[in-house]
Amino acid sequence: MTLSLRAHVARPGFLLDVNACLPTQGVTALFGRSGCGKTTLLRLIAGLDRHSGSQVNFGEQVWQNEHHFVPLERRRIGMVFQESSLLSHLGVRDNLLYGYQRTPPALRRLEFEDALDLLGIHDLVDRRVDQLSGGQRQRIALGRALLSSPQMLLLDEPLSALDSQSKRDILPYIERLAAHAGIPVFYVTHAADEIERLADNIVFMQAGRVTHIETLQQALNRPDSPLFQDDGPASVLQGRLEPAGADGLGVFRAGMVTLKLAGIDAATSSARLRIRARDVSLALDPPQRISILNHLPMTIEKLHKPVAGKVVVRGRLAGGQPLLAEISAWSCTELGLAPGLAVHALIKAVSLFN
Amino acid sequence: MLTITPDDWMAIRVTLQLCFYTTVILMIISTPLALWLADGNSRLRSVVQALVALPLVLPPTVLGFYLLLALGPQGWIGGTLERFGLDHLAFSFSGILIGSVIYSLPFAVQPLQQAFRQMGRRPHEVAQSLGAGPLDRFISITLPLARNGFVIAATLAFAHTLGEFGVILMIGGSIPGETHVLSTTIYSHAEAMNYAAAHRLSLMLLAAAFTVLFIVYLANSRKPVVVQP
Numbered sequence: 001m002t003l004s005l006r007a008h009v010a011r012p013g014f015l016l017d018v019n020a021c022l023p024t025q026g027v028t029a030l031f032g033r034s035g036c037g038k039t040t041l042l043r044l045i046a047g048l049d050r051h052s053g054s055q056v057n058f059g060e061q062v063w064q065n066e067h068h069f070v071p072l073e074r075r076r077i078g079m080v081f082q083e084s085s086l087l088s089h090l091g092v093r094d095n096l097l098y099g100y101q102r103t104p105p106a107l108r109r110l111e112f113e114d115a116l117d118l119l120g121i122h123d124l125v126d127r128r129v130d131q132l133s134g135g136q137r138q139r140i141a142l143g144r145a146l147l148s149s150p151q152m153l154l155l156d157e158p159l160s161a162l163d164s165q166s167k168r169d170i171l172p173y174i175e176r177l178a179a180h181a182g183i184p185v186f187y188v189t190h191a192a193d194e195i196e197r198l199a200d201n202i203v204f205m206q207a208g209r210v211t212h213i214e215t216l217q218q219a220l221n222r223p224d225s226p227l228f229q230d231d232g233p234a235s236v237l238q239g240r241l242e243p244a245g246a247d248g249l250g251v252f253r254a255g256m257v258t259l260k261l262a263g264i265d266a267a268t269s270s271a272r273l274r275i276r277a278r279d280v281s282l283a284l285d286p287p288q289r290i291s292i293l294n295h296l297p298m299t300i301e302k303l304h305k306p307v308a309g310k311v312v313v314r315g316r317l318a319g320g321q322p323l324l325a326e327i328s329a330w331s332c333t334e335l336g337l338a339p340g341l342a343v344h345a346l347i348k349a350v351s352l353f354n
Numbered sequence: 355m356l357t358i359t360p361d362d363w364m365a366i367r368v369t370l371q372l373c374f375y376t377t378v379i380l381m382i383i384s385t386p387l388a389l390w391l392a393d394g395n396s397r398l399r400s401v402v403q404a405l406v407a408l409p410l411v412l413p414p415t416v417l418g419f420y421l422l423l424a425l426g427p428q429g430w431i432g433g434t435l436e437r438f439g440l441d442h443l444a445f446s447f448s449g450i451l452i453g454s455v456i457y458s459l460p461f462a463v464q465p466l467q468q469a470f471r472q473m474g475r476r477p478h479e480v481a482q483s484l485g486a487g488p489l490d491r492f493i494s495i496t497l498p499l500a501r502n503g504f505v506i507a508a509t510l511a512f513a514h515t516l517g518e519f520g521v522i523l524m525i526g527g528s529i530p531g532e533t534h535v536l537s538t539t540i541y542s543h544a545e546a547m548n549y550a551a552a553h554r555l556s557l558m559l560l561a562a563a564f565t566v567l568f569i570v571y572l573a574n575s576r577k578p579v580v581v582q583p
Contacts, residue, residue: 048479072482079483085476089498098494099484148484 003152003184007044007054015208016040016051023213024059024152024184026200031189031226037208038188042154045186046079047072058152075152076107078145082157084137086129092140093125099148109149118180119143119173135166139173146177153177153185159194171353174198192227196220196236196274197353202227221322223277223304223312233277233312233324241271241352249293252352256319260293264352272353277312280325281346284335294347298323300339303332313337315345362555364531365539368447369516372535376454376515377508380462383455384507388466389496393475407464409457417457418524425449425525443525450526450533454515461510469503470496505573513566516559 002021009016016037022028030038043049045056047063047070056063063070078099086095100112116122119139124132132140138158145153158174159167175198178185189195195202195216202219204212204226212219216236219225223233239254243265250264252273259273287295298315301322305311306329313325313332323345337343358366387406391399409417425432425443432442443449477499481491497504519537526533528542536555543552 046479046483048482071487072479073485073487076485077483079480081476081480083476085480087477087480087495087499098481098486102485102490144484150483 001059001184002057003045003059004057005041005044005055007041007051009040009051009054009208014040016044017209018044020203020210020213022186022203023201027178027185027187027198028201028203029187029189029195029199030203030205031192031195032205033190036205038205039156040208041205042156042186042188045152046077046154047075076148076150078148078150078153080138080141080145080153080155080158083161084134085141086132086137086144088129090129092121092127092129092132095129095140096125096144096147099144103147103149107149110146112147115143115147118146118176133166134162135170138162138166138170142173142177146181150183152183153181155185155187157188157190159191160189171197175353192230193274195227196234197272217322220324221314223314223324231276233326235275235277235321235323237273237275237321237323239271239273241266241269243267252350254319254321257296257317257321259296259347259350261350261352262293274351274353275323275347276349277324277326279347279349280323281348282313282325282327282331282335282337283344283346286344287346290346292346292348294350296323296345296347298343298345300337300341300343302339303337306332315343317345358554359551361530361534362539362551365534365536365555366558368531368533369535369537372447372451372454373512373515375451376458377462377512379451379455380458380511381504381508384459384462384466384511388463388470388507391463392467392470407460410460414457414518414520415524418453418521421449421453421456421521421525425452445525445527445529445533447526447532450522450535453521453525454518457518457521458511458514461514462507465506465510466500466503469500469506473499502574506570509566509570509573513563513570516562516566 001024003024004021006019007016014037018041030041032038040049044051044054047056050064050069053066055065061070062068063075087098090098096112096115100108116125119142121136121139121143124136124140129137142158159170162170171194178198187194187198199216202214202216203210204214219227220234220236228234237252237254237257239252241264242251242253244250250261250266252259252261252271254273283295296317298317300313300315302314303311304314309329310326311329311332313327315323315325317323325345391403422444423429427433427436427442427444429442432444436442443452473496477495478491481495486494517537518535519541522533522535523538523541528534528538536559540552540555540559543549543555
């Protein structure tokens with residue numbers, strides 16, 4: 001199953017020039033600066049903008065070509081927009097049911113009660129739309145889209161209008177939804193942390209063009225990745241969280257790698273751990289009598305070119321998970337770091353997505 | 355004192371009929387027109403917008419004069435009808451109905467256009483993504499979300515037709531039971547120095563107009579409607 005797109009839209013001050021096959025496994029993020037055309041691309045997929053000469057094919061279905069155009073209402077696409085898009089003349093329940101009622105029973109894959117469970121919105125169904133907070137509205141919008149049993153989900157910066165607390169509250173729901181839906185999810189964003197948390201694949205866009213289509217790990221292996229523009233290079237480990245042991249420290253297990261987490265005590269669940277390269281130091285000898293909780297043996301794979309006196313070192317942990325460390329060029333020379341060398345990575349801080 | 359003659363009753367009946375048909379026709383014409391006008395900006399839209407607003411600035415006599423020419427036996431509409439064995443439309447109820455529709459067009463189109471603009475495209479896009487087709491969207495989204503706009507457009511169209519005078523006098527003359535409406539009846543009464551009769555009908559129109567406008571502003575108390583030329 002692929003989603004193939006071809007479009008050439010040129011307007012004064014705006015260009016969209018795309019000829020690409022987008023991955024349809026899991027969550028695919030469309031990432032780029034504002035104005036790079038990612039929302040236009042999403043609207044092309046949805047059929048909300050009908051640019052002549054464009055082609056959109058989803059699997060066997062021809063959605064748009066020179067002779068043929070399938071309107072959005074027959075594409076069976078669920079959409080969530082940036083700002084609250086709940087229908088103000090309907091209550092929460094009727095908003096949720098708007099698409100459900102218009103879906104033939106044979107095509108329904110999700111029942112009303114299940115959507116309430118999935119999004120934790122039992123308490124909200126009898127409210128008016130204007131009685132909801134921003135985060136609650138977006139949860140209702142997600143539920144409404146899911147209840148129309150779509151064959152694809154398009155999320156256009158669904159978190160960008162929310163404050164950071166609401167964002168933190170709603171992210172786990174989006175994560176569950178992505179895992180639960182079993183359909184391609186396209187997620188437009190310019191926030192790297194949302195991508196590191198949610199995405200399986202990333203479509204990088206710049207000035208109306210698709211520059212790279214990569215998996216999250218491939219993208220994280222490039223120290224010059226646009227993902228790192230704001231916060232510097234980082235690694236993301238995919239693993240499982242386990243309850244704290246006798247030492248009171250939470251445990252994160254990613255393959256053969258185990259990290260201890262202070263102040264975290266969660267039930268077993270899958271999670272992603274983000275480690276900024278600048279929070280990782282390297283030592284040639286196993287460190288002893290040191291306060292840092294996590295030091296992991298690592299084999300250096302590549303030294304990237306120094307930038308502003310800093311070197312990004314890419315290594316592999318036991319089991320093959322990649323880890324980036326950012327150290328000074330001076331230390332790099334002093335320690336004689338080179339590909340193939342075994343070192344110890346000292347991890348000063350991590351952030352947990354669960 | 356408040357005696358209403360059979361002639362007056364006839365004028366009231368014609369007036370109400372004219373207002374009713376004008377409003378119905380205007381709502382049918384104005385809804386798609388306003389939807390199109392609200393959907394974007396282009397040179398063609400500006401031209402149509404200007405044409406729609408013309409009755410706001412033109413003297414009714416100018417409009418009535420051109421309509422008389424077009425609808426009369428020598429005009430391209432009236433003449434064509436005659437060629438098909440039908441009657442021309444000058445000095446007929448159909449004629450003043452056409453005049454009223456054109457004359458009150460901006461009063462129906464502008465509130466609708468404003469309501470549609472305010473609604474924006476987003477609700478439609480949402481409904482579309484949830485599987486609603488065009489007619490479904492009109493009923494489940496446009497009608498309820500622009501309800502105030504529809505109420506205001508209909509009442510203003512009705513009220514404005516109620517007070518119409520110049521256009522009717524030009525196209526319709528003053529034929530009792532056909533084109534003799536309240537406003538022209540008042541004019542005839544006043545011309546005949548029958549001030550009591552003119553007073554009666556004037557007071558009725560005044561009260562009716564006030565009531566209609568009061569309803570409009572009550573329905574629209576959150577956002578006052580602005581009719582601009």
